[in-house]
């Protein structure tokens with residue numbers, strides 16, 4: 001079945017669930033009128049349906065390859081990229097001063113999600129560039145901004161992020177790449193970076209690498225890291241790509257999925273770089289890029305979940321097997337109906353969480369308010385980890401709905417589950433997202449968490465007359481989560497880390513239920529039915545998760561390494 005962009009669903013979420021009107025009521029985003037937002041979603045959705053979705057299988061069956069040092073991309077990706085760039089979708093939230101549309105991140109999150117549903121491997125390219133644009137907007141000198149931002153925003157040039165080295169993965173502070181100051185004020189960058197997404201391509205004029213490296217004598221760890229712009233072609237005085245820089249793609253990885261996205265080992269051999277932000281301030285600058293990218297990667301998971309759901313539904317409507325009754329298709333079987341409804345309810349919950357995180361980011365940008373800032377920070381790891389967990393779970397269920405055909409590559413069901421797998425790993429593994437949630441994001445003693453729970457409780461109270469059963473279930477879940485949150489913030493870090501993953505998931509479950517309840521209050525019968533399914537059948541998982549949380553680290557190390565290895 002061809003992909004259909006869920007434009008109506010975004011509009012409903014914007015208007016009735018996540019409150020986009022708060023964002024568009026600010027001076028900063030006043031130009032994003034409802035008509036404009038609708039037009040943007042419709043236009044982006046059309047491109048995803050007509051141009052990007054037909055490329056999805058190409059990326060899988062004709063992976064990017066390295067030929068004589070040049071990366072050749074999958075068939076049709078050049079045209080797909082052109083459509084993204086010409087539509088203005090790279091710079092959708094970027095500063096209008098440099099050619100961006102300046103639209104809220106909430107709208108960008110929806111557009112990025114649609115592109116991810118249609119062709120995840122290609123979508124990763126503009127997602128990386130968007131992160132780079134944001135990092136430059138916040139941290140680069142005026143000169144660098146003037147030179148790079150217009151080209152990145154127009155999509156003529158692409159951006160990458162280079163953190164990882166063989167010995168420095170999750171522990172970015174262990175990186176060793178060097179930056180030697182030169183007489184002309186530039187830096188000579190030397191070192192190897194691995195797993196660099198879209199490290200090169202054959203469709204953009206230039207590829208701009210943001211590289212983390214150490215200055216001579218810099219202290220160890222994250223405090224001694226600086227950030228550098230290292231372009232493939234050094235721009236001349238007119239801003240045109242000129243001399244080739246001393247960097248190259250050494251090899252591309254053979255991966256489980258996401259084959260259309262070239263994942264490169266990069267070698268920098270004294271390449272010319274320009275510092276972005278202050279000396280040893282690289283991590284702070286990179287965090288700007290990573291925060292944006294975390295929400296973006298969560299959106300990748302949700303996009304894949306949507307694509308996998310649409311695929312599975314089309315198959316289930318068509319496939320006849322057994323005494324199904326009704327239409328005679330497998331969609332009539334109770335277990336298939338369960339799987340499909342779970343896929344739909346879960347994808348919707350993750351989408352609502354991601355969009356509410358984006359609203360908090362926009363409100364922070366527009367108002368600088370500390371409460372919004374804390375909310376955005378709290379929701380970011382949840383949006384990333386839950387969105388990508390949902391992508392994995394929903395795409396696996398999609399395979400199951402297809403039966404044996406799910407295991408056969410031609411249907412495309414398996415591709416969703418292979419492609420999305422890495423989203424739980426890159427941009428900070430989901431385990432590390434959860435640790436961030438229970439440590440850094442709870443340094444406020446649980447205030448940001450409590451404020452979210454207050455809203456869910458208020459919604460539950462106002463739904464009490466109309467939807468008493470659902471309202472009560474959501475109310476109780478929010479209060480149980482509050483009690484466990486209060487307990488958790490009083491524990492030692494080691495105990496929190498041991499249960500960070502179930503805690504994050506429980507929080508997402510309760511948030512998802514709160515958003516479903518809000519939708520049920522505002523929506524029609526099908527929305528109520530979807531909310532009922534989620535609240536009655538999926539929300540109860542929170543109780544088991546919170547029971548795990550209460551264990552802390554107790555007993556986790558009781559099995560020795562020898563015990564673990566015992567045959």
Ligand SMILES: Cc1cc2nc3c(=O)[nH]c(=O)nc-3n(C[C@H](O)[C@H](O)[C@H](O)COP(=O)(O)OP(=O)(O)OC[C@H]3O[C@@H](n4cnc5c(N)ncnc54)[C@H](O)[C@@H]3O)c2cc1C
Pocket residue numbers: 161162163164168169170171194195196197198255258263422425426427428429430431432
């Ligand atoms: C396809 C792909 C594309 C990528 N793109 C990019 C890119 O564009 N740019 C870039 O810089 N990097 C990129 N990466 C790298 C990616 O960000 C890292 O793989 C990721 O951060 C994990 O690092 P690692 O692979 O070294 O795993 P490790 O850090 O070795 O982790 C292994 C396991 O240990 C756990 N772990 C590690 N440390 C801790 C800890 N302190 N506490 C608890 N658990 C811990 C992890 O959660 C994980 O489960 C990409 C990776 C892939 C596979």
